[in-house]
Amino acid sequence: MPIINVQLFEGRTVEQKRAYAKALTEASVQVLGCSASAVDVIFSDVKKSDWASGGKLCSDTE
Template sequence: MEVCLWLITSDRVFNPKQEHIMPVVRVSWFEGKEHAQKAAVAAEITESIVKNTGTPAEYIYVIFEDVAPSDWAGAGKLFGETPATP
């Protein structure tokens, strides 16, 4: 069973030379995604921000943070742990 978790956060950076807000979106998810998957997600995130804010695509940044399941916990348990069998 593969569990896929995403944590998307957004920062806004002001570039005084360009007078644009530059959105920075960070996507944290389990490691192992293919380049094509990352490219598709980056394109969709960028498209959504352009559509909803009018920010030009060249000012939008998407950063992927690949996390090992053993470094991610939910409900107090690491996802990389193998459940004990009775």
């Protein structure tokens, strides 16, 4: 029963998340041999001001 946590910057559409969840689920079924119903995908939207990379807030690099 894989649980896949996905953190993304805010702004992705429901359609994009739907397609990504489907792709992740299909890949999990193929690689892990589990059933699709066993795969959980959790999306967390993150503001760029709440994410830093290389010591800099992502909101500062725009």
